[in-house]
Amino acid sequence: MKNNNVLITGMGVVSAAGSNLTEALASLKVEKRNAGSVSIFETPLKYPVFEVKKIPKEFDLAGRRTISLALCAVNEALFMAGLASDLSKLRVGVCLGTTVGSQLNGRKFYESYRLSGSAPMLAVDRYLKGNPAEFISRKFKAHSPYMTVVNACSSASDAIGAALSWINNGLCDIAIAGGADELSRISLSGFGSLGIISSDLCAPFDANRKGLNLGEGAGVLILESESSAAKRGKSSDLYLTGYGSASDAYHLTAPRPDGLGLELSIKKALMDSGIKTYDICFVNAHGTGTLDNDKVEGAVLQNLFGKRIKFLSTKGFTGHTLGAAGGIEAVFTAAALKKGWIPASAGFMNADKSLGIAPVREKTKINGKYALSTSLAFGGNNAALVFAKSVIS
Amino acid sequence: MNILGIGIVFTGGCGIDAYENALIKGFNAEDNNLFVYSVDLDRIKDKNLWKKLRRADKFSKMAVLAAADAATNSAVLHMDKKRLGIIVSSAFGPQVTTFDFLDGLLDYGEVNVSPTVFSNSVHNAASSYIAGVLGVHGPCLTITQFYFSFQTALQMAGVWLDEERCDYCLVGAVDQYGEVLGYIQNHKLSLAEDGRIKPFNFKPTYQIPAEGSVFFLVSKNKTDNTFCKIESICFNKNNLDNNVDVDLNIIDADGAMADESAYLSAISPKIPTAAYAPLFGSMMIGSAFNCTAGALMLKNQAYYKNPVTDNPHGINLLQDQGSSSIERISCIRYNCNTENAIIHLKRA
Secondary structure, three states, X not given: OOOOOEEEEEEEEEEOOEOOHHHHHHHHHOOOOOOEOOOOOOOOOOOOEEOOOOOOHHHOOOOOHHHHHHHHHHHHHHHHHOOOOOOOOOOEEEEEEOOHHHOOOOHHHHHHHHHHOOOOOXXXXXXXXXXXXXXXXXXXXXXXXXXXXXXXXHHHHHHHHHHHHHHHOOOOOEEEEEEEEOOOHHHXXXXXXXXXXXXXXXOOOEOXXXXXXXXXXXXXXXXXXXXXXXXXXXXXXXXXXXXEEEEOOOOOOOOOOOOHHHHHHHHHHHHHHOOOHHHEEEEEOOOOOOHHHHHHHHHHHHHHHOOOOOEEOOHHHHOEOHHHHXXXXXXXXXXXXXXXXXXXXXXXXXXXXXXXXXXXXXXEEOOOOEEEEEEEOHXXXXXXXXXXXXXXX | OEEEEEEEEXXXXXXXXXXXXXXXHOOOOOOOOOOOEOOOHHHOOOHHHHHHOOOOOHHHHHHHHXXXXXXXXXXXOOOOHXXXXXXXXXXXXXXXXXXXXXXXXXXXXXXXXXXXXXXXXOOOHHHHHHHHHHOOOOOEEEEEOOOOHXXXXXXXXXXXXXXXXXOEEEEEEEEOOOHHHHHHHHHHXXXXXXXXXXXXXXXXXXXXXXXXXXXXXXXXXXXXXXXXXXXXXXXXXXXXXXXXXXXXXXXXXXXXXXXXXXXXXXXXXXXXXXXXXHHHOEOOOHHXXXXXXXXXXXXXXXXXXXXXXXXXXXXXXXXXXXXXXOOEEEEEEEOOOOOEEEEEEEOX
């Protein structure tokens, strides 16, 4: 099945690479990596992280950092799309991915409850009012469907894919789609306990890679049917053409060694788009920098696209932003298609011979219509999105 | 889309037969003198299943039991597992395991937390276990929101089937009771201290926290075992009582909102009303259990009596029990902003 053409009329992104798309692309262009130690909470863990250093005051909601990050990206995306802050007259859906943003995990709240059997309800109230998709839906009066996807690290890619389905099935004309996640003590210590965080800056697909770095941020696309955009007098040369999702059915945290789920998800996204593997001009890989992820992903990419495929991981610029990763990477992928270049795969220096495939080492010109973004997640979730530039026949 | 199979885990047991028995038996105050409608997993003896779930938490176990049960109940023998999707919905996710993880963090420090507990605290752990146990390679989605998570999941399943992303989909809801959640629920809402949820009180309301899971196997296909058709899922629909084609309205009133008066606007004097929360408890995902009651009634062409019939507003409650011709049932849920979501069920 080939999808209808769904336009990308707006993009917004916030991460350690920059507080908007322009800033982020500038960082990517010069290979600037804004990592540092954790500053937003006290921790004995000394891993490098990619924090967002500045959230504009108007979006900074106390105790709701994930929502604050989402607001930054959504505002930028809506502005680019020429949409107002009151969307009640349009059929707009909201589909956002997250991990931390959906958990009731306030340490102080729980500490108080453990000690005394009672706790102040402020953290609970913030949680109950902080479901990301519901919050954004109410804030912008977007009355078509809303849905918060919690598919771990593929959450945002799956949210974007679900929004594509909504538009293709007429549930809405426009969708605010992507993901947001804050850096949290829970994920830092949890990933640390799994032994997959690097104490150095991450080096996706490198022979000496030691693991991932955590990050935070948000990435949001405004997806829109061609007829809706035409009605608003809006045009775009960027499209989301396909989405694939498949389960590994293998393990709670490790990717399936034969990469079956990832392969199925990529094939489905290509089929949705009505294209073949040779139509893809680059891949923005999940590329976390862990031994297992990069091994499986590298093998699948080589299998499907051959050794010469241009690919990269942008996690060297943002860290692994978990539920936001697919959104941030979707924005970077679409922006790269538009600009005609991809940045160096930050952190990559030495080819891993066992992979037989290597990401780009420097800013690289790209020339083609289609690009792929992949996400692999805990739970064996795999998601793939295909983006296109300019006219599709 | 059609409901081909249903799996259920609730305080009264596991399996659609146990639920049907509870519906037939009705509410018994002596049996239900509980302050939590908890699920006793020890009653489930399937060792093969438990072997695959030995590291899973209760949240995931309930979901897997219900999902596997739905697949079995459907009696669909040959499903291409690459064409089978999974959608898990929840209001709170595996919050008990999150608090377990916090226990480890507070007791032993951030350097010494448990990787196993962390892995199970991730929201999509349940869907991962379902995929693993059933060998599913199709699309997989876990969604979390407070009021309409089950309705949203059903809607998404319908979209996947319509666009042929999958041929079958296991779509369901799961939530687990935990001490902290119970504390919050009882802090914000009134506990039904007499052990009786009174769904038609509307204000003031009284609730009893609960846990459980329901899964449907849905498809565009129809089988001899089909429960019913899901005709549509609507959000924020006005003028509900105009739909006189409906034989029964099932409302999700269960005391889980301090004010449930919005349901009064959904109730028509012409259409009988039912609510089955007294059988399974007060849960944000209660819709899935009420919808299951509706699906059973359409399949069996028989009504199940209201378990608790306190009726201070004098509404037209379902009085009948037993065989009847039933064509359509609406399952209605409101949230605290008086927005609604309705699942329209139709005889297959």
